[in-house]
Amino acid sequence: MQLTERRALWPTIKPYLAVFDGPLALIVFLILSVSTICMFSAGLDAPGRFEGHMRNILISFVVMWIAAIMPPAMLMRIAVPLYTVGVALLIAVATFGIIKKGARRWVNVGVVIQPSELLKIALPLMLAWFFQKREGQLRWQEFAVAGVLLAIPVGLIAKQPDLGTAILVMSAGFYVIFLAGLSWKVLIGLAITGAASLPVVWSVLHDYQRQRVMTLIDPTTDPLGKGFHIIQSMIAIGSGGISGKGWMKGTQAHLEFIPERTSDFVFAVYSEEFGLVGNLVLLVLYLLLIGRGMLIAANGPTVFCRLLAGAITLIFFTYAFVNMGMVSGILPVVGVPLPYMSYGGTAFVTLSLGLGMLMSIQRHRKLVQS
Template sequence: MSAVFDQPSVRHRLVPMLVGFDGPLAFAVFLLACAGLLTMYSSGYDSGTRFPDHTRNMVLAGVIMFVVAQVPPQRLMRFAVPLYTVGVMLLIAVAIFGITKKGARRWINVGVVIQPSEILKIAMPLMLAWWFQKREGQMRPLDFVVAGGLLLLPVGLIVKQPDLGTAILVMVAGLSVIFFAGLSWKLILPPVVLGIIGAVLIVSFEGQLCADGVRWPVLHDYQQQRICTLLDPSRDPLGKGFHTIQGMIAIGSGGFLGKGFMKGTQTHLEFIPERTTDFIFAAFSEEFGLLGNLCLIAGFIFLVLRGLAIALEASSVFSRLLAGAITMIFFTYAFVNMGMVSGILPVVGVPLPFISYGGTAMVTLGMGLGILMSIAKSRRLMQT
């Protein structure tokens, strides 16, 4: 009988799991999640089950974060090669006999329909962090070449689907690991300079490059049209430029303080397309204005800075590189989404973290946060 009474309570079992959790990071995520729930209720309360589904997805992401946070970084490292290998094999399978929707072949049926490219958002930084951890103290230029090959293989397969938004996120995750591993600035500057020169030339010769009948090599037609629409949305205001124009109108109409919660006319009269997914930032801006935007951006900046601080304090090369890459994924999510809605970047399918509707993206965010929590927790437990 005494053995029964000696069993630890639920509280005593849960407390060790919570010890070491990063409070500032959790607080930033909590505030962003609250902003997401408010915005989703306002923009999606009349869109079927969007709000309850979004709430369910957030709870699921929280559970995933909690579970992943219990896994030490050393054990996470064991999943790097298997997860990357499975992800690449699934991408190859998608290219051969994947499911095509709206002209894109991104899904595959493995009993359930999944989008394998989402796996690489986590598998890519895991794999490259593992690669550089194995070469700690004996780094050679060839190691960076191999890392580049490991990155380009899945990115090329994702671009071929085509899925430019996910390709950008996977590319940023991989390049972040390579950069934090010690890639020389001499190798980074030339492509950056070429990119700036290319952007300036495209803007300067927009009239000729975007003329009817002109086709750009490498890019798909819809990708070319998105860039041309970015340069001049008025070319097709009721067609390809409609998303960008309506997004900018909604942002501008919010003014400094916004129109108020549930009072966004552009949102509720359905002028904003995809108002619960890719363009939810426009709905948020209309109702909460410039002040709300500044608070939201401050929340994301704090999240990114906290993630980078966790990376700096990490106890191993693997943890440092992985935390830095995961943090840059969050930055890219927010920067690209806000940029495309504001009309400064082409429209690509990148959601706004914790704000946009989307189950798969929320699961990925939960895993990323769990990894950051795991790294922070491991460091703190070592210091006690």
């Protein structure tokens, strides 16, 4: 009797347990394994940081599972309300938000939250829903409306100011618009317009943002101030050589020359200890994750699924590219974490929510085929 009951129970609970996409889950596991090893070393002199990192991994797993069991139809239903709430909270931030370190990015709604993080997922959801509803009848007007839906939250976030998050949110929305079929002629026109407007953009940048750009061009102009982060991270990356100095043997990190070594600049710690070989391993893992995500996007059963999966995948590319670029001195420092490597609960939750949606799309496709 008990054996029969167990056999009857398994088909009931199986849909809630077997929700993860195997290849994607394996890649994420490998990245998190590298992350755990690196964070143990980077957080050695920061009590509680490694434990917090492990807690964030556990929370992200739960978030990923919840998102994975949600069918794409439910994701479509929450797209508009989520976007609306997100924009409303951004307006609340601009009106009576909490100011910390000169930036107004938080609002108290019983708990203190940063609404801009919500838009990293809400915006691509909204735009994917928008293009799904207009499938087969896309004209320039539809792309213009999508541009407005994109510009509203990006403008509100940039005003806080939070350039790093604004870039990520703008990228997430732009990817959906591009994948929906935006003309190359329009893209070239936008690129020319953007280049021509650089003097105007420069004039409206905050002083610290201008300093970041100038520091990128020549960090040695202020080696003990604005250029310190970049100079020290570049020294750490270069000193790692081919095979690195060895785990927990990075002098730049453990002598505290690298600021924010467990968060934005964790890649410098990893590069110093594991060298070029370790960097190539990490790059391959990210490329595999992006490749698997794009494969899921290409096989999505609906326009909504394809656009959402493609945008989420390219968000990972943006995170990795911008972080590695700024730590290497190729891009300005904008405070973008390295996916699943940098310490930070918010980024873990956001990225895991996106991966869970990817797994939901893949699982739904299999159910439709069967």
